[in-house]
Amino acid sequence: MLDQPIPSPPGTASPHRVFDAQQPERLSRAFADIREGVERWRLAWALARSDIRNRYRGSVLGPLWLTLSTAIMLLAMGFLYSRLFKLELANYLPWLAVSLILWNMISQVVGEACTCLTSAEGVVQRFPLPYSLYAIRSVMRNMLIAAHNLPLIAIVLLIFGVAPGWGLLLLPFGLLLFTINALSVSLLLGMICARFRDVGPIMGSIVQIAFFVTPIIWKPELIGEHSALLLLNPFHAVLESLRAPIIEHGGNAYAWLSACIYTLILAGISGAFFVRFRDRLAFWV
Amino acid sequence: MTLISLQNVAIEFPLYHFGARSLKKRLLARLKTDDSNRIVVAALRDLNIEIRSGERVGLVGHNGAGKSTLLRTMAGIYAPVAGRLEVQGSIGSLIDPSAGIDPEGTGIENIRLHCLYRGLEREATDAFIEEVSAFSGLGEFLDVPVRGYSAGMSVRLSFAMATAMTPEVLLMDEWFLAGDADFMATAEARMTSLVGGAKILVLASHDHNILRRWCSRIIRLDRGRIVADGPVEDVLGPAAMPQAVA
Structure with missing residues (x-):
């Protein structure tokens, strides 16, 4: 029966879709989009996997090249900056390893957020898929790539005998905050960059600057009493919610509070944009 | 209705x-x-x-x-x-045959991806793969990346995937009826039954x-x-x- 297509499965209710420009019901449709995007995570996962495969096609080590280059960078910077800052290597290198690897993940998420919708143009214009799916795909891809660096953190902590301690119990919460932020920023920047093509390069510069003003290669103690100002840096807040559970025994309450507040603000802005402009996205990309 | x-x-x-x-x-x-x-x-x-x-x-x-x-x-x-x-x-839309095809993926990987695009469950996916493999007649080429396919082979794969399930509403651009004569001969019967099955x-x-x-x-x-x-x-x-x- 080669020429017979599979009939539509019997008994399944046929979908009913109504769109009225007078009553667009943007809020409920935006929520439905996000719910459907999450429900279809297996598609996002498959796309994220194939993105990674395509990016490293033909390379022997694949994403492990990233691990290798991070390892070399850690060695070089670890020795150099521990001398510059006059810190013990055993004190500095674990800090640098955790900070740098987490930062790489954050900057990748932000950088690729800008193209998460425009790069899927061909699909957006042809399949009525939930837009949140593309944000989930981008975040999954970057978390998966970052996971290749996890062994480095473990190795450095082992070599220098740094035990994370009970603070590690906060890590799931930190990951939750990170995931919410990553999804929000992907959706928000994905939309803005689809509409305004200049925003991508601008974000690139912002992330570059953030790398230097956020304590990654330097420690907050080095700026003395000014370290309270770090609470104003949202990158620091998000980084800290992942870093503190691993090497700072959970960190301090203010940092967590600021991380929660930034997460709420970002998710709020992103959600508001999404509700308002979701219908326009097919025309923007 | x-x-x-x-x-x-x-x-x-x-x-x-x-x-x-x-x-x-x-x-x-x-x-x-x-x-x-x-x-x-x-x-x-x-x-x-x-x-x-x-x-x-x-x-x-x-x-x-x-x-x-x-x-x-x-x-x-x-x-x-x-x-x-x-x-x-x-809704089944036969608008752009190449949409969503990953040229680096193999034929089978693309069929699986297509099932995910359609949101099919596991059992439906197996039936779908079987159906598409049989109709496309690509045989062992299904394990080769689509990038290596000839134009005719790509068309057969896209067509087989796009027409494998009968929707209630069939939206179609003329591409699907304007293939070369050779291809249309095999596609003819399937197209007829697809159109006949759609409401x-x-x-x-x-x-x-x-x-x-x-x-x-x-x-x-x-x-x-x-x-x-x-x-x-x-x-x-x-x-x-x-x-x-x-």
Whole structure:
């Protein structure tokens, strides 16, 4: 029966879709989009996997090249900056390893957020898929790539005998905050960059600057009493919610509070944009 | 009850990445500025269409008349800026055969991906893969990346995937009926049964032979408006000459 297509499965209710420009019901449709995007995570996962495969096609080590280059960078910077800052290597290198690897993940998420919708143009214009799916795909891809660096953190902590301690119990919460932020920023920047093509390069510069003003290669103690100002840096807040559970025994309450507040603000802005402009996205990309 | 209903539907494409002034100089009839002073192209204007179960509708019109836009609007990709759109029934859109194909992935990987795009469950996926593998006749080439396929092989894979399941509403661009003669011979029977199984067909085409053959009603679009809507003979005129259709 080669020429017979599979009939539509019997008994399944046929979908009913109504769109009225007078009553667009943007809020409920935006929520439905996000719910459907999450429900279809297996598609996002498959796309994220194939993105990674395509990016490293033909390379022997694949994403492990990233691990290798991070390892070399850690060695070089670890020795150099521990001398510059006059810190013990055993004190500095674990800090640098955790900070740098987490930062790489954050900057990748932000950088690729800008193209998460425009790069899927061909699909957006042809399949009525939930837009949140593309944000989930981008975040999954970057978390998966970052996971290749996890062994480095473990190795450095082992070599220098740094035990994370009970603070590690906060890590799931930190990951939750990170995931919410990553999804929000992907959706928000994905939309803005689809509409305004200049925003991508601008974000690139912002992330570059953030790398230097956020304590990654330097420690907050080095700026003395000014370290309270770090609470104003949202990158620091998000980084800290992942870093503190691993090497700072959970960190301090203010940092967590600021991380929660930034997460709420970002998710709020992103959600508001999404509700308002979701219908326009097919025309923007 | 399968149904497509459009009431006063309008679609406008914003033109963001062009200079507004140079475009204004052209003063094309379809360019206008909307409330917030953006240049927009009115792709569809004030459309009223009701298609009920059992109807076979052909869309005709010049390039840029709005045929593809109308198909995509029915598929739920574009949201109208005005009017009301109602679609009851599962939608199958045969609009762009290559959409969603990952050239680096193998044939099988692409079939799996396609199932995920369609949101199929596990059992349905297995049946789908079996069906597509058999119909495409690609055999061991299914384990080769699609990038290495010849044009004909890609077409067979896309066609097999796109036509593997019968939807209630079938939205089709003419590509699917305009393959080379060799390919059409194998695709013919499947196309017939796909169209026969669907409750509603909307087909955009330039080819009057195809339209006369598949459709019972023709809607003619011009610059985003409906200029004629009725039985095939009324809109396209009486068939010129009975001739064998490939």
